Amino acid sequence: MSTATKPLAGIKVLDISRVLAGPWCGQMLADMGAEVIKIERPVSGDDTRHWGPPWLSGSAESAYYLCANRGKRSVTVDMAKPEGQALIKQLAAQSDVLLENFKVGGLKKYGLDYASLKAINPGLIYCSITGFGQESPYAHRAGYDFMIQAMGGIMSLTGKPDGEPGGGPVKSGVAFTDIFTGLYAANAVLAALYQRRDTGDGCHIDMALMDVQVGVLANQALNYLTSGQVPQRLGNSHPNIVPYQAFATADGHMIVAVGNDEQFKRFCQVLSLPELAQDKRFASNGERVAHREQLVPLLEAALAQRSTDEWLAAFEAVGVPSGPINTLDRVFDDPHVQARGLKQTLPHSQAGQVDLVANPIRINGESMSATTAPPSLGEHTERVLEEIGITVEQRQALRTAGVI
Secondary structure, eight states, rough: OGGSTTTTTOOOEEEOOOHHHHHHHHHHHHHTOEEEEEEOOOTOOSSGSSSOSSTTTSSSHHHHEEEETTTEEEEOTTEEEEEEHHHHHHHHTOOSSEEOOOTTTTTTTGTTTTHHHHHHOOTEEEEEEESOOOOTTTTTSSSHHHHHHHHTTTTTTTTTOOSSTTOOOOOOOSSHHHHHHHHHHHHHHHHHHHHHHOOOHHHEEEEEHHHHHHTTTHHHHHHHHHHOOOOOTTTOOOOSSSEEEEESSSEEEEEEOOOOOHHHHHHHHHHTTTHHHHHHHTHHHHHHHHTHHHHHHHHHHTTTSSSSHHHHHHHHHTOEEEEEEOOOOHHHHSHHHHHTTTTTEEEETTTTTEEEOOOEEEETEEOOOSSSOOOOOOHHHHHHHTTTOHHHHHHHHHHHOOOO
C-alpha cells in the first residue's frame, strides 16, 4: 500500500522525542502513512544512534536506532538557540501532532511547551511521554524502562523463585515498558485525531511509563486485587493455568500451553498417561493449579523420554498447543515469519540496504509498514526547511550559526 493511500495520509507529525517510547509511537504513525519529521540535535542526533555495537555495515547507524525510526524524515535543529526554537514553532504551526519526551517542564524555557504551541496552533495534538506523568510526586524524576520495570512490578513476577538455582527478579529481554508506552501513545494520538475531527480542538496527551507498566500487569494485577495475595515469581510457569510452561525434552526444551480440560485429556493421551486426566486432582484446570507440585514432576518425567521434534509432531496432530523455544536465527527462518514478510529489506542512503522488522498490522491484506528506511542524521533538513519557506540564504546562515 502506498503512503498516499494509507489511513493517516495527510497527517503531519513533529517528533522531537528520542530513545524508544516516543520514537516507537512516531514509527507506528509513520507506518500508517503519516509524515513524521524527526527533530534531532546537530552532530550527535538521537541518543540511540550511538547505542552500539552492532552497527549497520557501511553506515554510522546503530541497530538500536534502526529498530524505532523507519518511515521518518530527519531534520537537525538546535532548540537551545532562539533561531532553532523559531524553526520548531514554525513546523509545529503546520503539524497535526507533536511527540516529546522531555522532563516535565523542560520545554517551557524554549517556548515549546503545550500552552505556548497551543497558542500558535489550537488544533495541535501534543503528546508528552515521561517516566511518571505531568502530575505525580515523582514528576521531577527521569524515567528509564529498566527502573520502571522494577518499580512497576513486572520484575517481581519475572524470573525463577528465590529458592531455586538462578532465582531472583529478571527484567524482560526487550524494553517492553517503553514499547508498550509507545503503542498506548499511538492509540491516544489516533483517538485525539478522531475527536479533533468533530471539535476542531487539539489536546495534551499525558503518558507515563509507570502508568503503562501498571496497566499491562493484566491478569497478575487482578490476581492481586481479587485475592489480596501477592503473586510470586514462577519461572516459566503460569499463575492461572497448568500445564502452561517450558519442559525439558530428550534433546532440548519446548513449550506446552494447555488452555482447557479437553486439551489436557489429549495431552495425556499422547504422553500415554490417560489416567492423569481422570485423576480428580488434575481433571480440571483449577485442580491442576492447586496440585501443580504433584502434577508437573510426572509430566517432566514423561516429556524427557522423547525429542522436541517428536513431541511437537505428536501434539500438533491432536491439537495440543506447543512450540519450540527458537533463537532469533530460527525465528527469521521460520516459514510463518517468512510467509508473513516480517523481515523487511529497504534501500538505505548510506549502506545500500537495511534489513528491518516490518509492522505486523495488515489492513485488507496490505502491510502497514513504512517503505522508507530510518533516516541518516539530518538527511532531510534542507528539503523540509525549503518546504516551509526557509530560503537557501537563510538555510546557509542557520548552518553557519550551528542552528541546523
